[in-house]
Amino acid sequence: MLVAAASCPAPPLLDRPLTGTDPVLPQLRQACLAAVAALVASEPAVIAVVGVAGQRLIWDPALRLDRGAFAPALAGRAGSGDGLPVPLGLAGLLLDQAAYGGRRQLQSVTQDDSAAECAALGARIAAQHERVALLVMADGSARRTLKAPGYLDERSAPFDAQIETAIRAGDLAALLQLDASLARELLASGRPAWQVLAGAAHGLRADCEIGYCDDPFGVWYLVASVRCSALS
Amino acid sequence: MTDGAGTGPGAVRAQGVLRLGAHAFPPGRPVIMGIVNRTPDSFFRPGLTWDESAAMERVQAVIAEGADIVDIGGVPAAPGAQVDAAEEIRRTAGFIAAVRAAHPEVVISVDTWRHETGRAACEAGADLLNDSWGGHDPRLAEVAAEFGAGLVCAHVGRQQPRTRPFRVWYPDVMADVLAQTLRLADAAVRAGVDPASIVIDPAHDFGKNTWHSLEVTRRLAEMTATGWPVLVSLSNKDFVGETLDVPLEERLPGTLAATAVSAWHGARIFRVHQVRESRQVVDMVAAIRGDRPPARAVRGLA
Numbered sequence: 001m002l003v004a005a006a007s008c009p010a011p012p013l014l015d016r017p018l019t020g021t022d023p024v025l026p027q028l029r030q031a032c033l034a035a036v037a038a039l040v041a042s043e044p045a046v047i048a049v050v051g052v053a054g055q056r057l058i059w060d061p062a063l064r065l066d067r068g069a070f071a072p073a074l075a076g077r078a079g080s081g082d083g084l085p086v087p088l089g090l091a092g093l094l095l096d097q098a099a100y101g102g103r104r105q106l107q108s109v110t111q112d113d114s115a116a117e118c119a120a121l122g123a124r125i126a127a128q129h130e131r132v133a134l135l136v137m138a139d140g141s142a143r144r145t146l147k148a149p150g151y152l153d154e155r156s157a158p159f160d161a162q163i164e165t166a167i168r169a170g171d172l173a174a175l176l177q178l179d180a181s182l183a184r185e186l187l188a189s190g191r192p193a194w195q196v197l198a199g200a201a202h203g204l205r206a207d208c209e210i211g212y213c214d215d216p217f218g219v220w221y222l223v224a225s226v227r228c229s230a231l232s
Numbered sequence: 233m234t235d236g237a238g239t240g241p242g243a244v245r246a247q248g249v250l251r252l253g254a255h256a257f258p259p260g261r262p263v264i265m266g267i268v269n270r271t272p273d274s275f276f277r278p279g280l281t282w283d284e285s286a287a288m289e290r291v292q293a294v295i296a297e298g299a300d301i302v303d304i305g306g307v308p309a310a311p312g313a314q315v316d317a318a319e320e321i322r323r324t325a326g327f328i329a330a331v332r333a334a335h336p337e338v339v340i341s342v343d344t345w346r347h348e349t350g351r352a353a354c355e356a357g358a359d360l361l362n363d364s365w366g367g368h369d370p371r372l373a374e375v376a377a378e379f380g381a382g383l384v385c386a387h388v389g390r391q392q393p394r395t396r397p398f399r400v401w402y403p404d405v406m407a408d409v410l411a412q413t414l415r416l417a418d419a420a421v422r423a424g425v426d427p428a429s430i431v432i433d434p435a436h437d438f439g440k441n442t443w444h445s446l447e448v449t450r451r452l453a454e455m456t457a458t459g460w461p462v463l464v465s466l467s468n469k470d471f472v473g474e475t476l477d478v479p480l481e482e483r484l485p486g487t488l489a490a491t492a493v494s495a496w497h498g499a500r501i502f503r504v505h506q507v508r509e510s511r512q513v514v515d516m517v518a519a520i521r522g523d524r525p526p527a528r529a530v531r532g533l534a
Contacts, residue, residue, distance in 0.1 A: 013533040022528035070533065073522035142534075149534060217534035 002126040002134060002200045002228045004042035006035035007167070008094065009190075009221040010051060010087035010137040015065060017074050031211035031223040036094045036135065038225045044133035046103040047095065048125045050196045051087025051137035052189050053108035061104040065089025087137035087193070094135070109192040111184060115176045118192045122199025136197045138190025140220025148218020150187045159186055160220040163194065164213060167224050170206040172198045188220070197226075204228045245459025250500060251428040252301065252382050253339045253359030260523030262495060262514035265301035265341060265503040266294030267467065270323040271315075274308045276468050276480060276505055284327060291331050295338055298511035302335075303362055303503055304328055304353075305343030309438070311394050317348040325352040332357030341384075345393050347371035354379035362503075364435060364465070365393040367416045377424030384431045384463055385416035389439030397439050405444045406451045409434045410458070417460055431501060433463040436490075437470050445471035449490055456498030463501035464494045467510075488513050496521065 013019050014029060023029075039047055066083025068075030083089055088106045095104060107125070109118060126132050140163060141156035142149045159182060166174035175198040183191035205228065212223035247259035257263050268290050272282045281287035291302050306323030307315045315323075328340055342353035345365035350372050353361070361376050363369075366388035376383040387409040389400055402408045413432035420430050432455060436445040448455075455462045466472065472486035473479065484506055491502055491510055495517035504510040518524035 011534050013530060017525070018529060018533055020526035020529040024528060024530060071529075074525075149532075217530060219534050 001130060001132065002204060003044060003131050004039050004228060005134040005136065005197055005201065005206075005226040006039050007136045007138055007194070007197065007222055007224040007226070008032040008035060008091070009139045009219070009223070010090050011139070011217075011219065011221070012070050012086060012090075014090050015067060015070075015093060017067070018071055025216060028212055028214075028221060028223070032094055033097055035211050035223050035225045036098045036100070039133040039135060040095075040098050040100045040102075042133050042227075043131065044102070045129040045131045046105055047100065047133045047135055048105040048107060049088055049091040049095075049135045049137065050107050050109060050122075050125075050193045051085060051091060052111060052192055053085035053087070054110065055108060056110050056113065057108050059084055059088055059106040059108065061092070061106055063089075063106075064092055091135050091137050107196075109196060111180075111189070111192065113192045115178070115180070115195045118195035119176055119199030119202065122196040123202060125196070126200040126202075132200070134197060134200050136190070136193040138193040138222075140186075140188050140190060140215075140222060142187035142189075142219040144215045144220055145218035148215075150218075152218075153186055155182065156186050156188075156220070159183070159188060160222075164210075164222065167208050167222070167226075168210060170208050170226075172201045172206050172226075174198075201226070201228055203231065205231050244457045247456070247459060247461065247498065247500070249428060250431070250461045251426060254337060255300065255339055257300070257500070259500070260518060260521070261500075262518050263301060263501045264299045264507055264511050264514065265303045265463070265501055266291075266297070266299035266507045267503060267505050268294065268302050268304050269308070270304060270306045270327055271308050273312055274305070275310060284330075287327060288330065288334065291335065291338075294507045295335060297507035299338075299507045301339040301341050301360065301501070302331060303341040303343050304331070304358075305362075306349070307344070307394070309364065309394065311396065317346050320344065320346065320349045321352040324349065325356045328353050328356040328358050345369055345372065347375050350375040350381075351379075354381050360384065360429075360431075364388075364433070364438065365391070366412060366435065366438070367419070368393050370419070373416075373420045373423040373425055376420065376429075380426065380429075382429030382431060383420050383425050384433050385413050385420060385460075386433040386435040386438065387412045388435055391439040397437075397441060400439055400441060400444070402444065405440065405447050406454055409448055410454060413455070413460075414458060430460060431463045432458070432460045433465065436464065436466055440471070442471040442474040445469070446475065449493055452494050452497035452499060461500040462494075462498065463503060464491070464499045465503035466490045466494065467504045467506070484509065492517050
């Protein structure tokens, strides 16, 4: 059963050294770390991590982010190409920073996975132990402003608001309604990961707390903590 | 200087921490030395800081623009009106004491070849003796040792102080630069100067024609490979002017180009007139080398 979940964004700049001397968004990193610390505090038998990548795979938890792929000078070498996908690698960093020494399960999903496939995967992940915690690494639209990586698309604000409303209300099932093709057009890569969360929390009461919700670079970042319990 | 892989020909010795005054500069941290002349007749902007209050304003300005060291000189490099030791001390020592009082933390260098001036400067608070005439007065190293000051060991070929090169030639100018600067550095160590405070300088334009100065710039990596920290003094010099055929006031771009190449080759101290521009160039090159992170990187990472 799912006991707790956290949702964190997955921009590379979450990895502190990548922004250079300026920490740029310390409050975002702090919020992510607090959300992951809450997961660890829920005493799970396993923390499952879900993030979007090119393939649907289970990854070796001994792997880490390939920092050299972004900043060769920091790694002392070019990217090796054999690190984790960025969302899973960043999740690994957060778990390391939270000093989590327990079992990790790293799962990637793809932009092609349907809402039903994601929900079914979430249900399987939640059913594998009595106490499962889930860390979803998910981003909203990257087209929220003129300066955004994907330029401005007016549909971004309502799309992201749909996610925020669902999570604030603890109505995670509503995430299954997200339009996959619109998400793709908005570069909102988190859609499948959020739908895994919806599947994992199916039939449970979800109390959600928002730790960060902003778009400082035109990409929508959400940090949320979810406590799950049986419906009374 | 730290021990490197070996000492044979071609061996590359690692750069170590550079100690000057209260500061320890790690390898990869470019150090800017701002020039403050207490002369009425130096070649660049003559008389600019002849007046003491103008000189103190200049010190404040170069520190604000990013200088780590101020280099105070009382005698121009070029030939001209005689300046004896007493007059040189009169121009520099009192001013050094005033700078030390106003800026307890800044590294103070004195540009002199005379041990009498070096002694007066150290007594006034100088941290570094910039011996730009290449060991003309061997007792300067003894003064550095006595006061725990650093020493710049420069190559001038066979030039006497305040003379211009006349038909100078070298079978191999860089070999001569290495031989002279390393000999001076070894002599400084034997005199008791802290090896972590000894710097070598090819001394562009000094005892060199423009071809020679370009050659030592091109081959500067041979100096940095010795492990000694390398100082370069390129600012607005004749080799820049002759290379680009530009007058004094148009030498900044050429100076910065030579600065960038020297920084790329691993030079650590840059003696400059234009501090702000030089600071940006050496910081940029340090980031390209991978010695320094960008100030703020967000592009493509959000």
